[in-house]
Amino acid sequence: MEFNMNEFPVILFDGICNFCCGWVQFLIRHDKEMKFRFASIQSEIGQGLLKKVGLNNNSLKTIVYIQRNEIFTESSAVLEILRELGGSRVMVGVLKLIPKPLRDRFYQFISKKRYAIFGKRTSCYLPTPENKKRFLT
Numbered sequence: 849m850e851f852n853m854n855e856f857p858v859i860l861f862d863g864i865c866n867f868c869c870g871w872v873q874f875l876i877r878h879d880k881e882m883k884f885r886f887a888s889i890q891s892e893i894g895q896g897l898l899k900k901v902g903l904n905n906n907s908l909k910t911i912v913y914i915q916r917n918e919i920f921t922e923s924s925a926v927l928e929i930l931r932e933l934g935g936s937r938v939m940v941g942v943l944k945l946i947p948k949p950l951r952d953r954f955y956q957f958i959s960k961k962r963y964a965i966f967g968k969r970t971s972c973y974l975p976t977p978e979n980k981k982r983f984l985t
Protein backbone atom coordinates (compact mmCIF):
# COMPACT_ATOMS: atom_id res chain seq x y z
CA MET A 849 0.00 0.00 0.00
CA GLU A 850 1.39 3.39 -0.98
CA PHE A 851 0.91 6.05 1.66
CA ASN A 852 1.19 9.81 1.24
CA MET A 853 2.94 11.12 4.36
CA ASN A 854 1.78 14.67 3.59
CA GLU A 855 -1.90 13.77 3.84
CA PHE A 856 -2.14 13.66 7.63
CA PRO A 857 0.13 13.12 10.65
CA VAL A 858 0.80 9.49 11.52
CA ILE A 859 1.71 8.04 14.89
CA LEU A 860 3.48 4.68 14.96
CA PHE A 861 3.23 2.98 18.35
CA ASP A 862 4.03 -0.31 20.05
CA GLY A 863 0.77 -2.22 19.60
CA ILE A 864 1.46 -4.70 22.41
CA CYS A 865 2.47 -2.14 25.05
CA ASN A 866 -0.36 -1.27 27.45
CA PHE A 867 1.13 2.18 28.12
CA CYS A 868 1.45 2.94 24.40
CA CYS A 869 -2.09 1.74 23.68
CA GLY A 870 -3.37 3.91 26.55
CA TRP A 871 -1.55 6.89 25.01
CA VAL A 872 -3.25 6.20 21.65
CA GLN A 873 -6.66 6.00 23.36
CA PHE A 874 -5.93 9.32 25.12
CA LEU A 875 -5.05 10.91 21.77
CA ILE A 876 -8.18 9.59 20.09
CA ARG A 877 -10.37 11.03 22.88
CA HIS A 878 -8.69 14.45 22.70
CA ASP A 879 -8.14 14.72 18.94
CA LYS A 880 -11.53 16.26 18.22
CA GLU A 881 -10.46 17.32 14.70
CA MET A 882 -9.35 13.74 13.93
CA LYS A 883 -5.95 14.95 12.69
CA PHE A 884 -3.94 11.87 13.58
CA ARG A 885 -3.78 8.45 11.99
CA PHE A 886 -2.27 5.49 13.79
CA ALA A 887 -0.46 2.26 13.00
CA SER A 888 1.24 -0.22 15.27
CA ILE A 889 4.93 -0.69 14.67
CA GLN A 890 4.27 -4.42 14.42
CA SER A 891 1.78 -4.06 11.56
CA GLU A 892 2.71 -4.48 7.92
CA ILE A 893 2.05 -0.80 7.19
CA GLY A 894 3.96 0.23 10.33
CA GLN A 895 6.95 -1.82 9.22
CA GLY A 896 6.70 -0.35 5.71
CA LEU A 897 6.58 3.22 7.00
CA LEU A 898 9.57 2.64 9.27
CA LYS A 899 11.53 1.30 6.33
CA LYS A 900 10.40 4.20 4.13
CA VAL A 901 11.69 6.78 6.64
CA GLY A 902 14.91 4.87 7.26
CA LEU A 903 14.39 3.69 10.83
CA ASN A 904 15.68 0.32 12.05
CA ASN A 905 12.47 -1.41 13.05
CA ASN A 906 14.17 -4.34 14.81
CA SER A 907 15.50 -2.36 17.75
CA LEU A 908 12.96 0.45 17.85
CA LYS A 909 11.76 1.31 21.36
CA THR A 910 10.08 4.61 20.65
CA ILE A 911 6.97 6.23 19.35
CA VAL A 912 7.41 7.62 15.85
CA TYR A 913 5.56 10.71 14.68
CA ILE A 914 5.52 11.45 10.95
CA GLN A 915 4.28 14.90 10.01
CA ARG A 916 4.73 16.44 6.55
CA ASN A 917 7.74 14.20 5.84
CA GLU A 918 9.38 15.17 9.15
CA ILE A 919 10.19 12.32 11.50
CA PHE A 920 10.10 12.74 15.28
CA THR A 921 11.03 10.10 17.85
CA GLU A 922 11.30 9.82 21.62
CA SER A 923 10.58 12.99 23.61
CA SER A 924 10.45 15.14 20.47
CA ALA A 925 7.62 12.97 19.12
CA VAL A 926 5.62 13.35 22.32
CA LEU A 927 6.10 17.13 22.40
CA GLU A 928 5.21 17.55 18.72
CA ILE A 929 2.08 15.43 19.16
CA LEU A 930 1.01 17.48 22.18
CA ARG A 931 1.67 20.70 20.28
CA GLU A 932 -0.36 19.51 17.29
CA LEU A 933 -3.12 18.32 19.61
CA GLY A 934 -3.46 21.87 20.88
CA GLY A 935 -1.61 21.46 24.15
CA SER A 936 -0.56 24.47 26.10
CA ARG A 937 2.08 26.27 24.06
CA VAL A 938 3.66 27.45 27.29
CA MET A 939 3.92 23.92 28.70
CA VAL A 940 5.30 22.46 25.46
CA GLY A 941 7.67 25.43 25.13
CA VAL A 942 8.95 24.98 28.67
CA LEU A 943 9.49 21.25 28.15
CA LYS A 944 11.39 22.00 24.94
CA LEU A 945 13.76 24.15 27.01
CA ILE A 946 14.97 20.96 28.68
CA PRO A 947 17.93 19.76 26.64
CA LYS A 948 16.91 17.02 24.22
CA PRO A 949 19.49 14.50 25.53
CA LEU A 950 18.05 14.89 29.05
CA ARG A 951 14.43 14.63 27.81
CA ASP A 952 15.34 11.58 25.73
CA ARG A 953 17.13 9.92 28.65
CA PHE A 954 13.92 10.18 30.70
CA TYR A 955 11.91 8.87 27.73
CA GLN A 956 14.33 5.94 27.30
CA PHE A 957 14.08 5.08 31.00
CA ILE A 958 10.27 4.81 30.74
CA SER A 959 10.56 2.95 27.43
CA LYS A 960 12.85 0.30 28.92
CA LYS A 961 10.54 -0.26 31.91
CA ARG A 962 7.16 0.05 30.14
CA TYR A 963 6.36 -3.67 29.92
CA ALA A 964 7.38 -4.29 33.54
CA ILE A 965 5.38 -1.31 34.85
CA PHE A 966 2.32 -1.27 32.59
CA GLY A 967 2.24 -4.78 31.17
CA LYS A 968 2.11 -6.19 27.71
CA ARG A 969 -0.69 -7.48 25.51
CA THR A 970 -0.62 -10.89 23.88
CA SER A 971 -1.71 -9.32 20.58
CA CYS A 972 -1.71 -5.88 19.00
CA TYR A 973 -4.25 -3.26 20.02
CA LEU A 974 -7.41 -3.39 17.93
CA PRO A 975 -9.39 -0.20 17.44
CA THR A 976 -13.09 0.00 18.16
CA PRO A 977 -15.35 -0.01 15.08
CA GLU A 978 -15.96 3.76 15.39
CA ASN A 979 -12.19 4.46 15.51
CA LYS A 980 -11.17 1.96 12.84
CA LYS A 981 -11.01 4.62 10.10
CA ARG A 982 -8.22 6.36 12.05
CA PHE A 983 -5.93 3.34 11.79
CA LEU A 984 -3.87 2.59 8.72
CA THR A 985 -4.28 -0.92 7.43
